[in-house]
Amino acid sequence: MSRNRKAGTVTILPNLHIIDIAEEGKGVGKADELVVFVDKAVPGDVVDVRLMKKKKNFAEAVIEVLHTASEFRTDPFCQHFGTCGGCKWQHMQYDAQLQFKYKNVEAALQRLAKIDTSMMEPILGSAENKYYRNxxxxxxxxxxxxxxxxxxxxxxxxxxxxxxxxxxxxxxxxxxxxxxxxxxxxxxxxxxxxxxxxxxxxxxxxxxxxxxxxxxxxxxxxxxxxxxxxxxxxxxxxxxxxxxxxxxxxxxxxxxxxxxxxxxxxxxxxxxxxxxxxxxxxxxxxxxDGLKFKIGIKSFYQTNSLQAHELYKITRDFAGFTGDELVYDLYTGAGTIANFVARGVKQVVGIEYVPTAIEDAKFNSNLNGINNTLFYAGDMKDILTTAFIAEHGKPDVVITDPPRAGMHTDVVERLLELEAEKIVYVSCNAATQARDLALLKEKYEVTRIKPVDMFPHTQHVENVVLLNLIKS
Known part of the structure; x- marks a missing residue:
């Protein structure tokens, strides 16, 4: 790499090759041992950058001169791009976005959970990448x-x-x-x-x-x-x-x-x-899928309706229901997944922290004539107790779709005690999912992985993982 040059107190790094993309839509380059995060850079760009902030091992920078534009680069379609806090990958072609989302999920599972990702399935892109939010x-x-x-x-x-x-x-x-x-x-x-x-x-x-x-x-x-x-x-x-x-x-x-x-x-x-x-x-x-769901102003519902349908179909497919299963649906929200899979199983027990969401879940079951669901409101680690399991039975399949922070360690420990035959783990944060999977590896083997893009032009991605109980 060429030598750095300074213009007054401004440090310019010339001919920086952007090799990856990180969160917040920033491209990643390396100058010797220094990792440089470059605003609005795309992998494949060659740029001169101006350092804005420098720490011991990394720096943040902006593009001063774009020498070579990446093959993945495209013109943003929104006049607010670059100032607005959303759609930070809009300057990158959608196929490339999918490629890097897949790579980020794969890296998290390999690095943090030491999982073999050779069976990982292709990422499912969103059919609509404009006007997709509800x-x-x-x-x-x-x-x-x-x-x-x-x-x-x-x-x-x-x-x-x-x-x-x-x-x-x-x-x-x-x-x-x-x-x-x-x-x-x-x-x-x-x-x-x-x-x-x-x-x-x-x-x-x-x-x-x-x-x-x-x-x-x-x-x-x-x-x-x-x-x-x-x-x-x-x-x-x-x-x-x-x-x-x-x-x-x-x-x-x-x-x-x-x-x-x-x-x-x-x-x-x-x-x-x-x-x-x-x-x-x-x-x-x-x-x-032929079901109706009541949505209130406080209700949780996946913000990409069309892609949510695809996500839930993948979840159902991973579970491989035969019709006689007892299913626990953890972090059930308004019972969307619970009601979605209920017709193909014996019973679904849903648990959610927010009481109003549970009321929506019950309403949605009644609305659709579904009578094999039970819903409970409260903190997951407090409800999912030995007594609760004794009352409702040991589940054959657990579906868990936690918030970005992932599952509480007490919940992971309870899942290990439960020893359900299958766990289908749906996550919007591959890093916290990987953290939980590393703990679940004590008794479970990851057998299927499929990322799903719910949020085009952002770094966010959902990921569905199937875990099978290891037979002793």
């Missing part, structure tokens, strides 16, 4: 992120914004004009809500000082064509609330569920807040 949450702010063009013309500058957080700046919101993540009427609703608020003078929230009226906007859509809109206000001014609700009701008559929340806390969580249904139902319906 839920988005936008933030109001009176401190809009200003780019260089904005800074050049301060006269009559509008500082209110409705959009997404800028990475690393909790108080700065990028004003979104068009988002490619969710199909219409999402963009129209967001833009008209902003225009109405500006026209009528409703204040946008100050994220630092916790002042202002409008706080968040949540839009959920479904494959059935139904739409849910919820506006979160910080302070009660009923006239303002009614005005905006009536505006949405009149201008978007196809909204199935129109709701609002008044959240005066300093954090954005709404799970402990009352929801007021202004018009329509307090839920919408999603459909999958």
């Amino acid at each position: 839920k988005l949450e936008y933030t109001f702010s009176n401190k809009r992120w200003l780019d260089k063009e904005d800074m050049g013309d301060q006269e009559d500058l509008e500082l209110n914004a409705l959009g997404f957080h800028v990475p690393g700046r909790f108080d700065k919101i990028l004003d979104i004009q068009h988002c490619y993540l969710q199909a219409e009427p999402s963009n129209s609703i967001r833009n008209q809500v902003r225009a109405y608020a500006l026209r009528t003078g409703i204040s946008f929230y100050d994220l630092r000082n916790h002042e202002g009226s409008l706080r968040n906007l949540i839009i959920r859509t479904s494959s059935t064509g139904e739409v849910m809109v919820a506006v979160i206000f910080a302070y009660v001014e009923q006239q303002q609330i009614d005005g905006l609700m009536e505006y949405l009701k009149g201008n978007f008559p196809d909204i199935t569920s129109l709701q609002y929340i008044v959240n005066q806390k300093k954090n954005d969580t709404i799970f402990d807040q009352d929801v007021v249904t202004y018009a329509g139902r307090d839920y919408i319906f999603e459909e999958m």
Whole structure:
């Protein structure tokens, strides 16, 4: 590699070859023993980079000159790319994204769990890689992120914004004009809500000082064509609330569920807040595999509806049900997987931490005429006890789909005690999944692995693993 050169206090590394891609969409290069993470670089690029931060063994940098563009590089399709916190792999061709997601899963399982990945199946790409999300949450702010063009013309500058957080700046919101993540009427609703608020003078929230009226906007859509809109206000001014609700009701008559929340806390969580249904139902319906699912504003449901169907089919296939199995579905959420597999087994027992999700799970079973499911709410490590297993029976198959943090060690230990014939482990974080698999290897052998891309243009990937009990 060429010698480094300094321009004043700026260090330039010339002709850096980008050999990999890491999280946050940063390309990876090596300068001697120094690992360099380069913003918006793609594997195959050859670049001069300017160091922004340097530690002992790694540095962060930005591209100064692009000498050779990678064969994987492509033009981003979104005007907000590079500033918005989402879709950070948009500058890389989708086939290449899949290739590197596969590689990242494989590396995590090999490095952290010492698993033989030779049986790993090809990654399943998403049929839709634009407008694939069924839920988005936008933030109001009176401190809009200003780019260089904005800074050049301060006269009559509008500082209110409705959009997404800028990475690393909790108080700065990028004003979104068009988002490619969710199909219409999402963009129209967001833009008209902003225009109405500006026209009528409703204040946008100050994220630092916790002042202002409008706080968040949540839009959920479904494959059935139904739409849910919820506006979160910080302070009660009923006239303002009614005005905006009536505006949405009149201008978007196809909204199935129109709701609002008044959240005066300093954090954005709404799970402990009352929801007021202004018009329509307090839920919408999603459909999958001939089943209907009730989705409320607080419900968990996979955000890529079409790909969720594929993910659950893979989960069912890995389990290889014959019709007589007792299944434990851990971290069941709204019972989507539990109800999805229930028709092909003897009974499903679902466990979930969030009580409202369990109520949704029970509702969904009743809605679909499913009478072989049982659901329990509580902390997994506290519910999955010896007494619980004695009451409900030893499962033949365990399906576990934990949050990004993976399973608590007490839960892993209980699974080892259970000795179910099969465990199907669905994960959105290959690293924590690998950590848990390393512990489960004491009694289980990994026999199938299949990554599933739920989130195009991001580094995130789901992974399904089948574990079979090792016969003594």
